[in-house]
Amino acid sequence: MPATSRFPVAPYLFACLLGLMALFGLWFGIGKPVELADAATPTHKLQCASYTPFDKDQSPFDQPIKLRPERMDADLAILAKRFECLRTYSVTGLEDLPNMARKHGLKLIVGAWVSRNSADTAIEIAGLVKVANAHPDVIQAVIVGNEALLRKEVTPQQLVTLIEQVKAQIKQPVTYADVWEFWLKHPQIAPAVDFITIHLLPYWEDNPAGIETALHEVAEVRRTFGSAYAPKDILIGETGWPSEGRQRETAVPSLVNQAKFIRGFVAMAEQNGWRYNLIEAFDQPWKRASEGAVGGYWGLYDASREDKSILAGPVSNLPHWPAWLALSLGLFATTLLLAGRPRSPRAALLLPLLAALGAACIGLFAELMLVTSRYVGEWLWASSLIALNLLVLAHAALLLSQQRGWRVRPLRWLHTRGALWLGLSGFAGAVMMLALVVDARYRSFPSAALILPAVVYLCRPVGGYRREIALLALLIGAGIALQLYQETLSNLQALGWAMTSALLVAALWRSLRLKPRTA
Numbered sequence: 001m002p003a004t005s006r007f008p009v010a011p012y013l014f015a016c017l018l019g020l021m022a023l024f025g026l027w028f029g030i031g032k033p034v035e036l037a038d039a040a041t042p043t044h045k046l047q048c049a050s051y052t053p054f055d056k057d058q059s060p061f062d063q064p065i066k067l068r069p070e071r072m073d074a075d076l077a078i079l080a081k082r083f084e085c086l087r088t089y090s091v092t093g094l095e096d097l098p099n100m101a102r103k104h105g106l107k108l109i110v111g112a113w114v115s116r117n118s119a120d121t122a123i124e125i126a127g128l129v130k131v132a133n134a135h136p137d138v139i140q141a142v143i144v145g146n147e148a149l150l151r152k153e154v155t156p157q158q159l160v161t162l163i164e165q166v167k168a169q170i171k172q173p174v175t176y177a178d179v180w181e182f183w184l185k186h187p188q189i190a191p192a193v194d195f196i197t198i199h200l201l202p203y204w205e206d207n208p209a210g211i212e213t214a215l216h217e218v219a220e221v222r223r224t225f226g227s228a229y230a231p232k233d234i235l236i237g238e239t240g241w242p243s244e245g246r247q248r249e250t251a252v253p254s255l256v257n258q259a260k261f262i263r264g265f266v267a268m269a270e271q272n273g274w275r276y277n278l279i280e281a282f283d284q285p286w287k288r289a290s291e292g293a294v295g296g297y298w299g300l301y302d303a304s305r306e307d308k309s310i311l312a313g314p315v316s317n318l319p320h321w322p323a324w325l326a327l328s329l330g331l332f333a334t335t336l337l338l339a340g341r342p343r344s345p346r347a348a349l350l351l352p353l354l355a356a357l358g359a360a361c362i363g364l365f366a367e368l369m370l371v372t373s374r375y376v377g378e379w380l381w382a383s384s385l386i387a388l389n390l391l392v393l394a395h396a397a398l399l400l401s402q403q404r405g406w407r408v409r410p411l412r413w414l415h416t417r418g419a420l421w422l423g424l425s426g427f428a429g430a431v432m433m434l435a436l437v438v439d440a441r442y443r444s445f446p447s448a449a450l451i452l453p454a455v456v457y458l459c460r461p462v463g464g465y466r467r468e469i470a471l472l473a474l475l476i477g478a479g480i481a482l483q484l485y486q487e488t489l490s491n492l493q494a495l496g497w498a499m500t501s502a503l504l505v506a507a508l509w510r511s512l513r514l515k516p517r518t519a
Helices: 009-031 067-079 097-103 118-134 156-165 182-185 186-194 211-228 255-272 285-291 323-337 346-371 378-400 405-416 418-438 451-459 464-486 491-510
Strands: 046-050 083-088 106-111 139-146 174-179 194-200 234-239 275-278
Touching: 009 323, 067 083, 067 097, 097 106, 106 118, 118 139, 118 156, 139 156, 156 186, 174 182, 174 234, 182 186, 182 194, 182 211, 182 378, 182 464, 194 211, 211 234, 255 275, 285 405, 323 346, 323 378, 346 378, 346 451, 378 405, 378 418, 378 451, 405 418, 418 451, 418 464, 418 491, 451 491, 464 491
Parallel strands: 046 083, 046 275, 083 106, 106 139, 139 174, 174 194, 194 234, 234 275
Antiparallel strands: none
């Protein structure tokens, strides 16, 4: 386009308007507040919540465990406003918790951690007996073991022996807690306990329940147990929903879904007179090491002890969406400034749309990175993908510009390496696809990381690295059907990843028909 040609103002402004509307619609659509009936009010406290005393920088795997009494006291002050009691899972380091609970007007259901290490288990049992006898006014009941049968760390007979040992030494009711199916698999446990404690977590079921049917399934299991074990009482020892993490079939973690489940469950439980304990009081980041991102986001409060609005008030899936919108708008504007004058009316239409796509994808993946990244390696991997997206965005934007002045050199540098950017995108896609096929249970779907390079190099192919590109295309393509088979077609996040992978395979395939070229 000659230097004297007119700037295509109309198509450029029209595309800018579309791009801005799309970015606003994206972030507002994710973050808009939803109104739900409150579960807790200043005059209505809920029954019980699981409490783990670790701060956001702590983990039970850090030995020796050094709990922070000041943190625990502050936690109980927060929880006493919403709950009547707390459930714990171990007595180690929590010897002074009953005194704190008494101070804040809370009752406790105290657990002893039962494991395959008989010496550690003996210490837990002795500590449980001691604390129960020392604080009968605070400790309502005790739980001997948590999902020990599920983890196959003890036999049913060993567990019964431990339960009977505790019952002989304390006055409080004694129970054992496990996923509801394991009570059915091991019926010899029920006669040994004073009441049945079942875990009902629809998200983790072998056939995960979506938020629309989750409460119905919880109610069905509770009613079944109530009839089968009468007159023994039933405690729903754990129930809840995650606020972040990967989708499992139709079960979608989100803040809104967590609030829907918790508020709906509380209303149902109180209407039916059920005893319950919600999991859990605070997000526990350390659980991401063994359960993926979803493990760290079951709390009613976040790891910084901020209210997630799960129990009361409007709830948003992304409370800080204006900040993400501002970040996206900044990247949108930067992309347009980098490109400068579009090279044609067609480019004037495409450039703002490209900038909006890049800003959206990078913003979405950055938000996912904050949720999923746990250690240095994962932060480096995610940061590298963001850097790759920025390079691809700059490459595509400069291709749509008039390519004059200082923009010529960076475009030449980027374009001569176009096959490298595509190859790196293919490599990332192959690695993540293999991970999702081989070890998918705790992995999130990183679609936003690869949409931009897939679309850019599908529309503007680049040639080079033919053998490597062919292998990557084969690996990703072969994984699409396997991944969908594992996840089922009801998983929209999995479908999104499959579509992104298919676009990337198409981009890789188109590149095989070209030879490397320069701008």
